[in-house]
Amino acid sequence: MTTTLTQSGGDQDRPARSTMKDVAQLAGVSVKTVSRVVNGEPGASVEVRERVLQAADRLDYRHNLGASTLRRKDARSGIVGALLQDLGNSFSAGLLRALEDSLRESGLSVLAASLDEEPDRERGMVADLVARRADGLVLMPASHRHEYLISEQRVGLPLVFVDRKPHGVDCDSVTVDNRRGAAMATAHLIAGGHRRIAMLSDLEEIETAQERIAGYRSALEEASLDFDPALLVPSVRGEQEASTVVTNLLALPDPPTAFVTGRNILTVGAVRALRSAGLSHQVALVGFDDFPMADLVEPALTVIRQDVQRIGTEVGRILLERLAGDRSAPKHLVLAPSLICRGSGEIARG
Known part of the structure; x- marks a missing residue:
C-alpha cells in the first residue's frame, strides 16, 4: 500500500473513535484480551476472538498502530518512507510502484511524498517520518549535504538513497551511471x-x-x-x-x-x-x-x-536486508542504462 504524505496541518474537530475499552465492554471481556486479539497475539480462544472481532466491527473500531508500536519490543511501525522528487513524473511513479511491490510481501506499507527540489521540504518530511517511527527511509534528496541524517543512522534507521548519492553520510545507495x-x-x-x-x-x-x-x-x-x-x-x-x-x-x-x-x-x-x-x-x-x-x-x-523496475526492486531488497539485521558496510549499487x-x-x- 502506498500513501501520499503531506506535512501536518492544524487540528480539526472530528468524531471520537471507539476505543479498546468500548470494544471490551460490548464483547464482555477485558481490555487486555481485546489488545491480544487486535495485535494478533496468542492467549484468546476462537470463541472469544470472534466475539471481540464482531464487537470491533459493530463499533467501527480501528486499531491504533502508533500506540501499539510504542508497546512492541521491536518498535516496528510497518511503514517505510519514500521521499522522491516528483510523484507525478513517470520515473518517480514507476520507481515507487516497484518499491511498493518489493516490500508488500513483508507486510510493509510505503508512505510517499514529493520533494520538488526543495531542501527545506526534505528536512521537514524526514523529521515527520522519523516522528511517525518509520522503519526505513528511501530518499531521492533535494539537498546536497546529508550530515543531518547521521543521528538517524546512528540509532539504526535504515537509509537508502536512490538516483542520487549521499554526501556527508555513508549509507546505501542505488544509482544509474x-x-x-x-x-x-x-x-x-x-x-x-x-x-x-x-x-x-x-x-x-x-x-x-x-x-x-x-x-x-x-x-x-x-x-x-x-x-x-x-x-x-x-x-x-x-x-x-x-x-x-x-x-x-x-x-x-x-x-x-x-x-x-x-x-x-x-x-x-x-x-x-x-x-x-x-x-x-x-x-x-x-x-x-x-x-x-x-x-x-x-x-x-x-x-x-x-x-526503473530494477532500481525500485534493488532499493527494496537492500532495505529488507537492513531490517533483517544486515550490518555490513554500505552498498553502493550503480546500474547501467541502455x-x-x-x-x-x-x-x-x-
Whole structure:
C-alpha cells in the first residue's frame, strides 16, 4: 500500500473513535484480551476472538498502530518512507510502484511524498517520518549535504538513497551511471553524422544533471568535436521552457541538427517544438529516461532507459536486508542504462 504524505496541518474537530475499552465492554471481556486479539497475539480462544472481532466491527473500531508500536519490543511501525522528487513524473511513479511491490510481501506499507527540489521540504518530511517511527527511509534528496541524517543512522534507521548519492553520510545507495548514459546518447548521434548537437539539462546543482552534462561533453571530446557553449542549455525546468529553448536554438544562424534532452519532461517539450517547426523527421532527438507512449509519437522516440523496475526492486531488497539485521558496510549499487532505438535518434544529418 502506498500513501501520499503531506506535512501536518492544524487540528480539526472530528468524531471520537471507539476505543479498546468500548470494544471490551460490548464483547464482555477485558481490555487486555481485546489488545491480544487486535495485535494478533496468542492467549484468546476462537470463541472469544470472534466475539471481540464482531464487537470491533459493530463499533467501527480501528486499531491504533502508533500506540501499539510504542508497546512492541521491536518498535516496528510497518511503514517505510519514500521521499522522491516528483510523484507525478513517470520515473518517480514507476520507481515507487516497484518499491511498493518489493516490500508488500513483508507486510510493509510505503508512505510517499514529493520533494520538488526543495531542501527545506526534505528536512521537514524526514523529521515527520522519523516522528511517525518509520522503519526505513528511501530518499531521492533535494539537498546536497546529508550530515543531518547521521543521528538517524546512528540509532539504526535504515537509509537508502536512490538516483542520487549521499554526501556527508555513508549509507546505501542505488544509482544509474548517468555520465555513461548521456555519453551513449551523444555518441549515437555523432555516429549518425551529427556535429551540431545541443543538450538541454536540468538544474545545474543537481548531481544527476552534472553527470549527464559531463557525459555529453566527454562524447564530444572523444569524437574530437569542439564544445559550443551556446548548444548547452542547463537549468531547464519544465516542458514549456524546454519547448521555448529548442525553438530558440533552431533559430540560430548555425542551428543544431540533433538534441540530447536530459530528462523525460524536457524530451516532451522538445518533441512539441520540433513538431511545431515541422522538423520532427529532420532533426534527431535522444531523450534521457523512457516514459509511457514514447514509442507512439511520430517518429517514435529513441531514449536512454533507466530500468526503473530494477532500481525500485534493488532499493527494496537492500532495505529488507537492513531490517533483517544486515550490518555490513554500505552498498553502493550503480546500474547501467541502455539505449533504446526507435527512430528519432536514428535521423541522419540532412
